[in-house]
Structures are given as structure tokens and as C-alpha cells.
Amino acid sequence: MRGVDHIAALAVEALLVEVAATPKPGLVDRANNGAHDDMDFFTFQASAAALAPYFAEFARAGAGHEHLDTLLAQLRPIGCRAEAAMYARTGGVNTHKGAVFSFGVLLGAAGWLMAHGGRLTADAVLDAARTICTGLCRADYGALAKDAVPATKGQAAYLAYGLTGVRGEAEAGFPLVRAYALPLYRARRAAHTPLNDALVDVLLVLMAHNMDTNILGRHDLAMLHRVQGDAARILTLGGMGTAAGRAAVEAFDAQLIAAWVSPGGSADLVAVTHFLYEMEQSDMLRSM
Numbered sequence: 587m588r589g590v591d592h593i594a595a596l597a598v599e600a601l602l603v604e605v606a607a608t609p610k611p612g613l614v615d616r617a618n619n620g621a622h623d624d625m626d627f628f629t630f631q632a633s634a635a636a637l638a639p640y641f642a643e644f645a646r647a648g649a650g651h652e653h654l655d656t657l658l659a660q661l662r663p664i665g666c667r668a669e670a671a672m673y674a675r676t677g678g679v680n681t682h683k684g685a686v687f688s689f690g691v692l693l694g695a696a697g698w699l700m701a702h703g704g705r706l707t708a709d710a711v712l713d714a715a716r717t718i719c720t721g722l723c724r725a726d727y728g729a730l731a732k733d734a735v736p737a738t739k740g741q742a743a744y745l746a747y748g749l750t751g752v753r754g755e756a757e758a759g760f761p762l763v764r765a766y767a768l769p770l771y772r773a774r775r776a777a778h779t780p781l782n783d784a785l786v787d788v789l790l791v792l793m794a795h796n797m798d799t800n801i802l803g804r805h806d807l808a809m810l811h812r813v814q815g816d817a818a819r820i821l822t823l824g825g826m827g828t829a830a831g832r833a834a835v836e837a838f839d840a841q842l843i844a845a846w847v848s849p850g851g852s853a854d855l856v857a858v859t860h861f862l863y864e865m866e867q868s869d870m871l872r873s874m
């Protein structure tokens with residue numbers, strides 16, 4: 587199905603566009619490797635390309651499945667193979683683990699909607715993602731004993747703070763994307779803000795609100811709250827739209843690199859935001 591390939595391509599584009607946006611505090615971008623010493627801009631490009639066939643598989647699995655509430659069981663094995671392909675291509679570096687999960691669910695949702703005659707609006711895809719992930723946190727975390735040794739940083743964040751990370755975001759239908767990131771991105775794009783600057787501003791609004799388990803993997807709640815406050819403050823300076831805001835973003839990047847902080851979960855949600863925006867735009871063009 588041609589449409590399915592089209593949305594899979596938009597998801598790959600979203601990964602490429604996200605990593606290119608510069609400056610991104612603490613993250614890999616065109617200027618530096620952020621708070622990472624095992625990956626760079628080119629690692630992300632190779633990883634995104636390696637994921638392309640699996641993104642198409644996610645969308646096809648959604649299109650070929652009858653019921654949304656049993657789709658996750660079809661998507662997860664594809665996610666495992668995608669993760670393996672990512673690690674094979676990057677030499678064992680985690681570039682896109684969270685993104686594989688988020689895009690797996692969203693592409694499954696979009697594929698299902700296409701096959702069932704639904705419109706590809708952001709709201710429809712996010713609602714479908716929520717249905718796909720109903721019960722996920724209980725299933726993945728419910729059986730975890732309080733004194734269990736965490737196998738992943740996600741489990742560690744749940745055991746220490748009760749935070750549900752990317753699983754919780756997906757199960758709630760990506761509320762930060764819906765409430766904060768998409769409205770800001772739509773406004774910036776409508777105002778013809780340079781794409782790069784629109785993406786960086788969206789990153790800041792996500793960082794201001796996200797309980798990013800990627801930050802907690804290396805640091806504590808106090809650090810996460812400090813980062814949230816700093817991101818919010820830079821937005822009040824005007825973000826990338828003012829000289830003061832731009833200077834503050836550059837300084838924030840240096841600060842997060844020095845403190846070795848990486849807001850990787852928010853980076854994934856920037857890619858999700860671009861994907862949903864472009865998907866909605868192409869759906870509108872198709873229906874005109």
C-alpha cells in the first residue's frame with residue numbers, strides 16, 4: 587500500500603530532521619555530540635536509515651490488523667528486530683531505542699487508521715496510540731517487585747520514583763506532544779519560523795514539562811527539575827526567536843554538556859511532533 591510507505595518515510599524524515607536541529611542542549615546535533623561520547627551526527631543518520639524497513643513493517647502491521655487493542659503484541663516483535671538492527675548498525679550504541687518504541691506504536695496506529703478509512707489527523711493517531719497501549723504500564727511494571735534489580739533505566743526510574751517514562755507517555759496518548767509541542771510547532775510553522783528554530787523551541791517546551799527518564803538514568807530528580815526550570819525560562823526569553831533566547835540556548839547546551847545531562851526522551855518527542863505535523867499536512871492535501 588503506497589500510503590503506508592509514505593508515512594514510514596515521514597517517520598524516518600522525522601528522525602533525520604530531529605538530529606539536524608541545532609543547538610540542542612545536551613543532545614547530538616550538527617555542532618557537537620552533546621553529553622555523549624559514543625555517538626555523533628553520522629551515527630544517528632546511519633541508525634535512522636537502518637530503521638527504515640522496520641518503520642514500514644510497523645505501518646503494514648497496523649494496516650493488516652483487525653483490532654487496535656491487540657495490535658501491540660504484533661508491533662513488539664518488530665520493535666525487537668528494529669532494535670537489533672539499530673545496535674548492529676551503530677556498533678552497539680543506543681541511538682533510537684525510545685524512538686523505535688514510540689514510532690512503532692504511532693506507525694501501527696496510522697497504518698490501522700489508513701486501512702480502516704480514518705483520517706490521519708494527529709488527534710486520531712494519538713487516540714489510536716492510546717488504545718494500542720492500554721494496560722501497558724501495568725503489564726510491564728505491575729509485576730516488578732519493590733526490591734527487584736532494575737534491568738533497564740526505565741525500570742530503575744519506576745522503582746525509584748514511580749515514573750513510567752516512554753511507556754507512560756505512549757499509554758496516555760503522548761499528552762505532552764498533544765498539549766504543548768504540537769500547538770507550538772503549528773504556530774511556528776504557520777509563522778514561517780525557520781524549521782531549525784521551530785524544532786529547537788519545541789524541544790525546549792518538551793524539556794520544560796517532560797519527566798525524562800533519560801535524564802534520571804544519569805542524575806536525580808533535583809537535576810531533572812532544574813533542567814525543566816531552565817528550559818521554561820529560556821522560552822520566556824523568546825526561545826530561538828530573540829537574540830537573548832538564542833544566547834541562552836547556546837549557554838544551556840554548554841551547561842548540560844558540562845553536567846553530562848542528555849534529555850534524550852524529549853529529543854524523541856521532537857521527532858514525534860514533526861512526524862505528526864507533516865502527516866496531518868499531507869492528509870489535508872490528500873483530502874482537498
Ligand SMILES: CC(C)(COP(=O)(O)OP(=O)(O)OC[C@H]1O[C@@H](n2cnc3c(N)ncnc32)[C@H](O)[C@@H]1O)[C@@H](O)C(=O)NCCC(=O)NCCS
Pocket residue numbers: 662665666667669683684685687738739740741743751752753755796797798799800850851852854855
Ligand atoms: C519501552 C522500551 C522503549 C524501553 O524500555 P526501557 O525500560 O529500556 O526504557 P528506558 O527508560 O531506558 O527508555 C528508553 C528511551 O525512552 C525515551 N524516553 C525516556 N523518557 C521518555 C519520556 N518521558 N517520553 C518519551 N520518551 C522517553 C528515551 O529515548 C530513552 O532512551 C522498549 O525497548 C521495551 O519495551 N523494552 C523492554 C524489553 C522489550 O520488550 N524490548 C522490545 C525490543 S526487544
Ligand SMILES: Nc1ncnc2c1ncn2[C@@H]1O[C@H](COP(=O)(O)OP(=O)(O)OP(=O)(O)O)[C@@H](O)[C@H]1O
Pocket residue numbers: 604605610612613614615620622679680681682683684685739800803804848849850851853854
Ligand atoms: N539528538 C539526540 N542526541 C542524543 N540523544 C538522543 C538524540 N535523540 C534522541 N536521543 C536519545 O538518547 C538516548 C541515548 O541516551 P543515553 O546514551 O543516556 O542512553 P544509554 O546508552 O542507555 O545510557 P548511557 O550512555 O548513559 O550509559 C537514545 O536512546 C535516544 O533515544
